[in-house]
Amino acid sequence: MTDNHAMKQGAPQVTSSMISSETSYTLDCDVNGEPVSMKVQPSRRLLFILRDDLQLTGTKRSCEIGRCGACMVLMDGKPVNACLTMAYQCAGKKITSIEGLSGRGVHPIQQAFLDEGGFQCGYCTPGMVISTKALLDDNPRPCKAEVEEALSGNLCRCTGYGGILRAVYKAIETADG
Amino acid sequence: MMEQENRTSFPKVWQPADLSEAWRLKHMLGDAAVYTAGTTYLRTQWEAEGAAPPGHFIDLCSTGLLAGIELKDGELLTIGALTTLASCRSSALLVNHVPVLMEAVRAIAAPSVRNLATIGGNVASTFGDALPALLVYEAQLVWYDGKLLQVEPLADWLAGLRHAAANHAAKDNRILKEIRIPIASDSDVDSGMRLEMYKKIGRREAFTPSLVSVAMTGRIHQDGLLSGFRIALGGGGAIAQRLKEVESLLQHANYTQPLLGTIYDMIVENAELQGDLFASALYKKQTAANLILSALWRAAGQAGMH
Numbered sequence: 001m002t003d004n005h006a007m008k009q010g011a012p013q014v015t016s017s018m019i020s021s022e023t024s025y026t027l028d029c030d031v032n033g034e035p036v037s038m039k040v041q042p043s044r045r046l047l048f049i050l051r052d053d054l055q056l057t058g059t060k061r062s063c064e065i066g067r068c069g070a071c072m073v074l075m076d077g078k079p080v081n082a083c084l085t086m087a088y089q090c091a092g093k094k095i096t097s098i099e100g101l102s103g104r105g106v107h108p109i110q111q112a113f114l115d116e117g118g119f120q121c122g123y124c125t126p127g128m129v130i131s132t133k134a135l136l137d138d139n140p141r142p143c144k145a146e147v148e149e150a151l152s153g154n155l156c157r158c159t160g161y162g163g164i165l166r167a168v169y170k171a172i173e174t175a176d177g
Numbered sequence: 178m179m180e181q182e183n184r185t186s187f188p189k190v191w192q193p194a195d196l197s198e199a200w201r202l203k204h205m206l207g208d209a210a211v212y213t214a215g216t217t218y219l220r221t222q223w224e225a226e227g228a229a230p231p232g233h234f235i236d237l238c239s240t241g242l243l244a245g246i247e248l249k250d251g252e253l254l255t256i257g258a259l260t261t262l263a264s265c266r267s268s269a270l271l272v273n274h275v276p277v278l279m280e281a282v283r284a285i286a287a288p289s290v291r292n293l294a295t296i297g298g299n300v301a302s303t304f305g306d307a308l309p310a311l312l313v314y315e316a317q318l319v320w321y322d323g324k325l326l327q328v329e330p331l332a333d334w335l336a337g338l339r340h341a342a343a344n345h346a347a348k349d350n351r352i353l354k355e356i357r358i359p360i361a362s363d364s365d366v367d368s369g370m371r372l373e374m375y376k377k378i379g380r381r382e383a384f385t386p387s388l389v390s391v392a393m394t395g396r397i398h399q400d401g402l403l404s405g406f407r408i409a410l411g412g413g414g415a416i417a418q419r420l421k422e423v424e425s426l427l428q429h430a431n432y433t434q435p436l437l438g439t440i441y442d443m444i445v446e447n448a449e450l451q452g453d454l455f456a457s458a459l460y461k462k463q464t465a466a467n468l469i470l471s472a473l474w475r476a477a478g479q480a481g482m483h
């Protein structure tokens with residue numbers, strides 16, 4: 001055990017477990033198909049790792065408390081808010097940000113948002129697209145209630161949601177062929 | 178421009194190998210440390226309420242503490258404390274055996290938060306929206322106290338919290354291991370139509386903190402006889418509570434319109450709900466009463482009573 005604070009208390013022995021000091025933690029994970037190994041604070045949030053450390057600025061920063069969905073990414077295929085997720089919670093995981101969705105091309109879900117006017121300023125759009133991707137990977141033919149539940153954590157301040165819902169239904173149709 | 182995280186010091190993260198190590202760490206570090214599961218409730222405390230994160234996180238996810246939902250011998254549903262709310266949301270066992278809890282989980286946050294958030298964290302936060310639903314199923318909590326496992330009825334734990342809050346007592350260091358829900362076998366339940374209801378009222382339709390939440394189970398028979406009612410309230414910062422007086426009144430009463438009026442008055446009088454910045458205590462009590470009455474009225478209609 002190496003933590004000074006704990007040792008000062010003269011407490012029973014703890015054999016392992018502190019994964020951090022100021023500099024010692026190495027995060028190993030996979031971001032958009034590339035292995036990443038970096039020294040970070042274990043409590044550093046994924047939002048800042050993506051945007052500031054890896055320059056993946058497609059993931060947007062807004063409320064920072066999990067309430068808007070602008071920072072949505074996939075962790076092992078499931079949507080999570082990058083502003084709620086800390087480095088140590090990403091260890092060994094596969095992270096997909098909006099940049100990783102379709103390599104250099106336009107993903108069919110992104111195309112559906114373009115075709116249906118599913119955005120105005122576009123700030124919420126990466127998060128909306130990621131939540132839609134998670135939904136359709138899990139359930140290719142969701143009903144209205146399932147679409148609404150899947151997107152309930154994504155807020156848009158511009159569109160009034162009509163265009164967004166049209167885009168999601170268009171993406172479902174496209175995937176159906 | 179770089180958008181740096183605005184922190185001068187970062188918490189240290191501990192990943193204990195088992196529960197006893199986690200407990201020892203908490204014992205050593207005291208208030209400087211906090212147990213962490215999904216950290217989603219804790220984040221609301223640090224960010225929205227402006228409190229700084231403590232110096233140490235004790236990550237329970239590394240302890241081998243179980244996540245998962247099981248039905249044992251057809252009569253005990255166990256939910257590991259680290260089970261995510263997303264796993265609860267997709268559990269056939271929950272839909273089939275405890276639909277009120279499933280509805281409560283559906284109403285908590287949004288899918289992305291539920292992928293991190295755990296049921297144990299929801300309970301241990303003391304204000305989680307799952308609590309009224311767990312109360313009507315008479316759930317029990319299994320705690321690790323540093324040496325032994327203790328089984329405690331959820332209702333007793335909540336009563337203890339109410340008492341501790343009134344006496345400004347410190348929280349204990351126990352670790353929640355699992356939630357147990359006794360399942361009534363078909364032969365245990367008498368006939369009649371089952372009423373199962375969970376409703377959460379917030380300041381908007383979805384993805385909203387609760388102002389008040391109501392859970393109810395019971396039976397309505399064709400002759401209007403009511404039986405086996407369990408009703409619980411929570412939400413909006415209130416410690417979840419059973420409405421025992423109302424339950425006793427309903428037990429073997431016949432459904433009538435005047436009975437609804439009596440229940441309404443009883444709820445408004447007895448519910449322990451506090452006002453906050455957004456809604457008065459009276460608004461919350463009246464809302465709870467209306468939710469309960471409308472569910473009873475609807476069920477009575479389905480049972481052919483009006």
Ligand SMILES: Cc1cc2nc3c(=O)[nH]c(=O)nc-3n(C[C@H](O)[C@H](O)[C@H](O)COP(=O)(O)OP(=O)(O)OC[C@H]3O[C@@H](n4cnc5c(N)ncnc54)[C@H](O)[C@@H]3O)c2cc1C
Binds near residue numbers: 211212215298307354
């Ligand atoms: C955007 C957003 C929306 C939310 N909406 C809702 C909502 O609608 N309804 C609702 O109820 N909650 C809501 N929450 C709060 C939170 O997501 C849930 O309560 C969640 O279930 C907490 O689980 P967790 O694993 O993240 O707990 P954590 O935040 O890790 O822990 C919560 C508390 O429990 C303690 N703890 C955790 N696990 C254990 C354990 N096994 N033993 C002992 N102590 C433990 C921690 O020390 C802490 O005090 C929301 C949070 C966010 C960020």
Ligand code: FES
Binds near residue numbers: 068
């Ligand atoms: S920035 Fe993460 S949810 Fe708003």
Ligand code: FES
Binds near residue numbers: 119155
């Ligand atoms: S398009 Fe502007 S916030 Fe959604």
